[in-house]
Amino acid sequence: MSIQREINMAEALNEAMREEMRRDPTVILMGEDVGVLGGVYGVSKGLLDEFGAERIRDTPISEDGFVGAGIGAAITELNPIVEIMYPDFLPCAMNQITNHMAKIHYMTGGQLTVPLTIRTAIIQGRGSGADHAQTLIPWFVQTPGLKVVVPSTPYDAKGLLKTAIRDKAPVMFFETAKLYLIKGPVPEEEYLIPFGEADVKREGTDLTIVAICNLVREALEAAEQLEDKEGINAEVIDPRTLVPLDKETIINSVKKTNKLVVVDNNHLACGVAAEIAAIVAEDAFDYLDGPIMRVATLQIPEPVAPPLIKLMLPNKDKIVAAAKKLF
Amino acid sequence: MVKLEETISNEKLVELYREMVRVRLFDDKMGEFYARGLCPGTLHLSTGQEAVAVGVCANLTKEDLVTSTHRAHAHTIAKGTPMNVTAAEILGKLTGCCRGRGGTMHLSWPEMGMLYSSSIVGAGAPLAVGAALSATSRKTDQVVASFFGDGAANIGGFHESLNLASIWKLPVVFICENNLYAISVSVKRSTSVKDIAVRSKAYDMPGFTIDGNNVLEVYKTTRSAVDRARKGEGPTLIEAKTYRHHGHYYGDPGTAYRTKEEVEVWKKKDPIVWYRKYLLEHAIASEEQLNNIDKEVETEVAEAEKFAINSQFPGPEELERFVF
Numbered sequence: 001m002s003i004q005r006e007i008n009m010a011e012a013l014n015e016a017m018r019e020e021m022r023r024d025p026t027v028i029l030m031g032e033d034v035g036v037l038g039g040v041y042g043v044s045k046g047l048l049d050e051f052g053a054e055r056i057r058d059t060p061i062s063e064d065g066f067v068g069a070g071i072g073a074a075i076t077e078l079n080p081i082v083e084i085m086y087p088d089f090l091p092c093a094m095n096q097i098t099n100h101m102a103k104i105h106y107m108t109g110g111q112l113t114v115p116l117t118i119r120t121a122i123i124q125g126r127g128s129g130a131d132h133a134q135t136l137i138p139w140f141v142q143t144p145g146l147k148v149v150v151p152s153t154p155y156d157a158k159g160l161l162k163t164a165i166r167d168k169a170p171v172m173f174f175e176t177a178k179l180y181l182i183k184g185p186v187p188e189e190e191y192l193i194p195f196g197e198a199d200v201k202r203e204g205t206d207l208t209i210v211a212i213c214n215l216v217r218e219a220l221e222a223a224e225q226l227e228d229k230e231g232i233n234a235e236v237i238d239p240r241t242l243v244p245l246d247k248e249t250i251i252n253s254v255k256k257t258n259k260l261v262v263v264d265n266n267h268l269a270c271g272v273a274a275e276i277a278a279i280v281a282e283d284a285f286d287y288l289d290g291p292i293m294r295v296a297t298l299q300i301p302e303p304v305a306p307p308l309i310k311l312m313l314p315n316k317d318k319i320v321a322a323a324k325k326l327f
Numbered sequence: 328m329v330k331l332e333e334t335i336s337n338e339k340l341v342e343l344y345r346e347m348v349r350v351r352l353f354d355d356k357m358g359e360f361y362a363r364g365l366c367p368g369t370l371h372l373s374t375g376q377e378a379v380a381v382g383v384c385a386n387l388t389k390e391d392l393v394t395s396t397h398r399a400h401a402h403t404i405a406k407g408t409p410m411n412v413t414a415a416e417i418l419g420k421l422t423g424c425c426r427g428r429g430g431t432m433h434l435s436w437p438e439m440g441m442l443y444s445s446s447i448v449g450a451g452a453p454l455a456v457g458a459a460l461s462a463t464s465r466k467t468d469q470v471v472a473s474f475f476g477d478g479a480a481n482i483g484g485f486h487e488s489l490n491l492a493s494i495w496k497l498p499v500v501f502i503c504e505n506n507l508y509a510i511s512v513s514v515k516r517s518t519s520v521k522d523i524a525v526r527s528k529a530y531d532m533p534g535f536t537i538d539g540n541n542v543l544e545v546y547k548t549t550r551s552a553v554d555r556a557r558k559g560e561g562p563t564l565i566e567a568k569t570y571r572h573h574g575h576y577y578g579d580p581g582t583a584y585r586t587k588e589e590v591e592v593w594k595k596k597d598p599i600v601w602y603r604k605y606l607l608e609h610a611i612a613s614e615e616q617l618n619n620i621d622k623e624v625e626t627e628v629a630e631a632e633k634f635a636i637n638s639q640f641p642g643p644e645e646l647e648r649f650v651f
Contacts, residue, residue: 059491060487060490062490064483069488072453072454072460073464074457075458076457095484105649107425108437109649110648111437
């Protein structure tokens with residue numbers, strides 16, 4: 001067996017789109033700077049050359065217009081991917097996303113399907129100010145009809161994006177820009193990752209940590225530190241998709257460890273951590289030995305000053321501190 | 328020069344009459360349903376505006392697509408959706424075109440090209456652009472007609488859509504059904520231009536302001552726009568000036584913001600009354616022929632009524648279907 005190759009997340013996502021576009025001629029990609037430039041992070045690099053300007057469309061800065069167009073194309077037999085550069089620009093298209101993309105299938109009694117995938121790159125913590133820093137993921141988890149994907153590794157990103165493109169339901173696909181250049185093992189051969197299957201990134205017996213996006217790495221580092229310095233053996237779970245959510249894996253882990261820390265890149269109020277905490281409190285209350293701890297982005301807009309950013313975002317140290325309170 | 332109506336067969340000219348009567352009598356029945364307390368939600372009627380929906384849709388093939396608005400009945404019926412499933416949908420019944428999930432403002436019947444009605448003002452235009460992009464990409468010769476009101480001409484999505492359709496030369500016919508009021512606000516107070524069609528200039532496409540109560544004018548103008556779109560020459564903006572006899576919704580007399588005199592003036596310009604007279608004066612149809620059409624449509628509406636009333640509401644097993 002050959003040694004498994006390693007590629008970064010940007011390359012993995014590029015491969016996912018390339019493979020799906022080769023497989024299915026109805027797959028197109030639209031968005032700002034996705035064509036000639038190949039995406040502001042190079043995720044769609046080379047796709048214009050291979051597939052041409054009909055299928056790889058640079059759009060004007062008209063999020064409402066081209067997200068709506070993506071939906072219109074999706075309900076008429078195309079299978080579009082639309083890139084919204086950063087989640088902060090999603091509000092420009094929220095009308096189309098919440099009122100059409102999420103609901104047309106239901107509102108037409110199943111006559112129309114919306115096989116549209118919206119990809120976006122979170123740049124939280126970059127220091128570009130509060131309108132270039134948001135995650136906004138809970139907005140979409142709250143909206144019935146949307147599937148929500150939050151990959152943390154190149155392997156997951158590729159397998160989940162291929163599944164998203166093939167899914168007949170609309171999918172919000174949240175990438176994290178600071179993960180783009182980090183390498184990880186990705187097999188050469190084709191694979192898909194089904195939605196609704198969490199991945200246990202680290203097995204443990206004393207504590208369950210659920211984390212998403214870039215915070216999976218922070219959680220894994222925190223787990224190492226907890227083991228080395230405190231003798232606490234933590235299990236780290238990455239749900240990978242928030243809709244559908246693999247509740248079973250989380251609850252079974254809590255039944256084993258009896259303690260839960262939920263780590264969330266979204267703001268604290270009504271965030272992903274809040275939802276997971278509520279599910280566990282409802283379904284596994286009797287198994288808990290202590291309060292459910294949330295480590296989430298503070299409920300303030302993101303400042304530019306680096307020391308302040310550090311204070312507001314979740315990180316390894318905050319996860320360790322939360323975990324220690326449970327012992 | 329030969330007038331275009333002289334090139335239209337008498338059969339087609341009479342068909343335009345029938346379609347307008349179908350739209351009118353269907354809407355009258357829906358108003359009656361509402362008054363009887365049978366309609367969930369609200370109800371927007373197109374009474375007085377029939378010539379726009381009919382004149383446009385008469386140029387479209389079954390494969391061509393339509394996006395509509397909160398005032399959706401006229402477009403839905405004119406595009407060929409059966410009356411029975413439309414009426415049932417408006418009552419929220421399982422036999423409705425959207426299985427009781429869409430209702431009056433969200434009618435859809437893709438098998439006849441009635442793609443979708445968005446009740447969010449101006450939000451249908453981007454969908455039409457996407458459907459046209461798809462048609463181009465799939466190399467069909469489909470044309471997409473996107474209906475919207477004067478109110479939509481001031482929202483960003485309208486402008487973004489015209490720009491996208493223009494830069495990508497898409498087969499869209501944008502039809503602004505200008506009934507002069509966005510709920511209560513007159514276009515004179517809301518809109519920077521007297522004629523909305525002049526906005527086509529900003530997007531480098533042809534624009535026409537026409538009498539929306541004259542079905543022949545609507546038919547002719549749309550024909551040229553549809554031909555242009557089908558030939559791959561790009562989009563057109565048509566502004567059809569018209570008027571709603573009712574207020575914004577059924578039960579709104581519409582006189583808090585319009586004078587009674589103004590309403591009366593427009594009621595005298597009723598598109599169906601005018602066109603009936605036109606057909607008789609030009610000996611295109613006889614009184615008896617038109618009376619028969621009226622009766623046939625009355626029967627069709629009565630059957631749709633029976634179907635809708637006798638249909639069941641969706642049961643609990645329907646609640647979670649089609650979320651994904």
